Amino acid sequence: MNTRVFSGIQPTGVLHIGNYLGAIKTWVALLDDHECIFCIVDQHAITVPYEPAGMQARIFDAAVGYLACGVDPARCAIFVQSDVPEHTELAWYFNTVTPVAYLERMTQYKDKSAQFHEQINMGLLGYPVLQAADILLYKAGIVPVGEDQSQHLELTRDVARKFNRLYGETFPEPRTLVGTAPRVAGLDGAAKMSKTLDNYIAINETPEEIWKKLSTAVTDPARKRRTDPGTPEACNIFSLHAFFSTPAQRARVAEGCRTAGIGCLECKRLLAENIARELAPIRERYEALRNDPAAVRRVLDEGAERCRTIARETMRDVKGRMGLLR
Ligand code: TYM
Numbered sequence: 610m611n612t613r614v615f616s617g618i619q620p621t622g623v624l625h626i627g628n629y630l631g632a633i634k635t636w637v638a639l640l641d642d643h644e645c646i647f648c649i650v651d652q653h654a655i656t657v658p659y660e661p662a663g664m665q666a667r668i669f670d671a672a673v674g675y676l677a678c679g680v681d682p683a684r685c686a687i688f689v690q691s692d693v694p695e696h697t698e699l700a701w702y703f704n705t706v707t708p709v710a711y712l713e714r715m716t717q718y719k720d721k722s723a724q725f726h727e728q729i730n731m732g733l734l735g736y737p738v739l740q741a742a743d744i745l746l747y748k749a750g751i752v753p754v755g756e757d758q759s760q761h762l763e764l765t766r767d768v769a770r771k772f773n774r775l776y777g778e779t780f781p782e783p784r785t786l787v788g789t790a791p792r793v794a795g796l797d798g799a800a801k802m803s804k805t806l807d808n809y810i811a812i813n814e815t816p817e818e819i820w821k822k823l824s825t826a827v828t829d830p831a832r833k834r835r836t837d838p839g840t841p842e843a844c845n846i847f848s849l850h851a852f853f854s855t856p857a858q859r860a861r862v863a864e865g866c867r868t869a870g871i872g873c874l875e876c877k878r879l880l881a882e883n884i885a886r887e888l889a890p891i892r893e894r895y896e897a898l899r900n901d902p903a904a905v906r907r908v909l910d911e912g913a914e915r916c917r918t919i920a921r922e923t924m925r926d927v928k929g930r931m932g933l934l935r
Pocket of ligand 1: 619631740
């Protein structure tokens with residue numbers, strides 16, 4: 610067993626191919642050689658306005674998504690953050706060592722507070738502190754994520770360093786592991802793929818749904834007519850081919866685009882077919898698991914049990930060092 614791995618996803622709806630390519634595929638690749646812990650971070654998801662009535666369904670969907678993508682519970686722990694109360698407890702202790710100025714600098718905080726300017730709460734500002742607690746509670750050394758999480762991971766290392774300096778060597782400084790898809794573009798061509806922007810393809814969409822979304826997706830903006838030659842490097846859709854198509858297919862599409870030999874629809878059709886092929890087994894498992902909520906619940910219960918044991922041990926250590934143990 611190598612260094613411990615930790616990562617998490619917010620339960621904000623069904624998982625999309627950005628989550629799958631940017632994070633989950635890397636998780637699955639680590640399963641064999643590492644002790645892995647994967648979390649559904651419900652306490653992060655409540656820092657912006659949300660609908661409480663649907664929360665359990667969203668958590669369930671996230672769990673089903675993890676399992677359907679091949680996150681095998683026999684080789685890792687999968688659990689819900691709020692099932693292990695030590696996350697928020699450790700976050701409080703970390704609050705006392707984290708400069709507010711560091712948090713105010715976070716890009717995600719700035720974006721979210723612009724978006725929800727009437728509801729900027731302490732939880733939104735402290736979001737990265739809770740994320741640091743998630744990771745350091747398990748003394749994880751590797752955190753596989755998409756590129757958008759790099760800044761939060763830097764803060765995690767800052768928190769670990771600061772805590773270690775004040776209270777003695779306690780936490781490792783975890784490494785950010787960005788895989789082969791650091792930033793998957795959204796279908797709008799303007800931003801990264803995300804649930805909030807509704808520019809995504811979900812992991813359980815049917816070939817028809819995938820085609821419907823792709824057919825209207827933005828391509829190279831300079832290629833206005835079928836007869837215009839295009840620039841594949843400037844095309845959103847071409848960037849997605851990198852994850853789903855073979856090198857030969859990509860070369861053919863790029864050449865066809867540059868010479869106006871093929872149109873955007875043809876290029877999209879090939880991509881749609883390839884995405885549908887890769888997602889087919891995931892969708893199948895997804896549907897099967899949705900019909901077995903008891904099995905999914907069992908995975909989450911067992912995961913929380915394992916994590917609580919590790920979490921309690923870390924908290925004893927932390928409280929002892931901070932002078933809080935009788
Ligand atoms: P979240 O829920 O926004 O995203 C989950 C994971 O998916 C990756 N991702 C992407 N990767 C590539 N391209 C994209 N378009 C794309 N969209 C999302 C994210 O980088 C992430 O790896 N703060 C985290 C959740 C979190 C966490 C943690 C992560 C809480 N505690 C501890 C790691 C460790 C977040 O909001 O991810």
